[in-house]
Structure formats: C-alpha cells, structure tokens
C-alpha cells in the first residue's frame with residue numbers, strides 16, 4: 571500500500587462497499603453534527619488508501635433530503651481526507667447523454683430547500699463557490715475514454731422527481747443533469763477546504779426530454795445496477811491517477827476563513 575499521499579475520500583452508493591482490494595476496517599467518527607451516514611470504511615483500492623462513506627447509509631436508510639451531509643463531510647475531514655470523489659446517480663436533460671453515460675459536471679444549480687448547508691451559523695462569512703468542483707480531480711476523470719466533460723447539474727430537493735414542466739425549464743436553461751444529493755455536499759467540502767468532484771452516472775432521461783410516463787424508481791435502480799461495474803472500474807482508474815499526490819498542487823486553501831468550530 572502506498573502511504574505517500576493522503577487518504578482519498580469517496581462518497582457514493584452502497585455498491586462501493588465491494589470496491590476495495592481486500593480487508594477493510596470500519597471507523598466510527600464523532601462529529602459536532604452527529605454521526606455520519608455510516609462508519610467510514612477504510613481500505614485499499616488499487617493499492618491506494620481510500621476512505622469510503624455510503625451517502626445514504628449502509629442499508630440506504632437516508633433519503634436524499636435527510637442525509638447528514640455536515641456530519642459526513644466533517645467525518646472524512648477528521649480522518650485527514652482533503653480530496654473527495656463523489657459518484658452519484660443522475661437524470662439526464664440531454665438526449666445524447668442517455669442511460670449509462672458518465673458525465674463530470676463543471677457547474678451546479680441548487681434547487682434544494684431547508685438543508686443545513688453551512689458550518690458558518692454566525693458571523694459575516696462568505697465562501698467563494700463560483701467554480702464548485704476541483705479542476706484537478708475533474709481532469710483525472712474527464713481524461714478517461716468515453717467520459718463527458720462538463721455540464722451543469724441541478725440539484726432538486728426530492729424525494730419526488732421533477733414535473734415535466736420543471737424538467738423542461740431546466741433543459742431550456744441549458745442544464746445537463748438532475749440529481750438530489752450534489753448539494754450541499756459540494757459547498758460543505760469547500761468550507762472544509764476539501765477538493766471535491768462529482769462524477770455522475772446517468773440512469774434515465776428526465777421527464778422533460780422523454781415522451782410517456784417519465785422516470786420510475788424501479789427503472790433508476792435497475793439502470794444503476796446494470797452500469798455499476800464499469801462505473802466502479804472508472805472510479806478505480808481515476809483514484810490511481812491522483813492518489814500519488816498529497817494534495818492538489820494549487821487548490822488549497824479554498825476559503826481562507828476560520829470555522830466557528832475547531833477544524834478537524
């Protein structure tokens with residue numbers, strides 16, 4: 571196992587439990603925001619140290635709007651993670667990126683509501699978030715064959731899918747992807763000075779770009795199962811491309827502000 575780099579973080583579906591080379595250990599982490607979705611699983615992926623957190627919990631008990639996002643990011647940072655790949659399932663707003671397509675978004679639009687999305691609950695603090703994703707982590711994935719480079723991911727509150735009108739509105743605005751978990755994960759990473767890149771696996775075409783019934787939950791899970799194997803292979807390659815570096819050379823620090831709680 572290589573120890574020169576810091577541990578990389580992966581936040582994804584519980585399918586990633588089978589991602590590791592061999593033995594793993596489960597680490598319980600306390601945070602000022604309660605427990606994370608699950609104990610953090612630490613082990614080797616392609617010989618590189620990876621800390622994995624199943625976003626929705628070990629038995630998928632958290633829906634997108636109840637995921638303990640602040641605890642999750644804090645727990646990984648407390649373990650020394652400064653770079654996170656965040657694979658996620660998305661609906662596509664572009665017919666050319668159909669089910670099975672892998673897209674690395676470069677922009678985000680927040681349409682969630684009521685989710686705790688900051689560690690700064692007091693004081694006159696602002697966080698630069700013009701470019702929400704780390705360019706170095708993005709490049710590690712967009713350089714791989716077949717990967718779509720760029721696009722705007724709109725994050726909706728869920729658990730319901732979009733109406734046809736909402737979906738058409740998003741598509742006409744030029745957005746590419748719809749998802750329910752990409753926010754506040756990305757901004758919390760920024761506040762903790764963690765490099766972060768979302769890697770989106772398209773499971774369906776969103777309601778506004780299809781005719782007929784629109785998406786069903788069964789279809790989404792079925793499509794995800796079909797593509798999770800190749801998707802994990804791609805994640806494995808991406809990890810190999812960046813794991814030797816301690817940090818991204820030019821990314822840190824992001825915020826230059828001091829958190830109201832002691833940074834882990």
Ligand SMILES: [Zn+2]
Pocket residue numbers: 704705706707765766818821
């Ligand atoms: Zn970075």
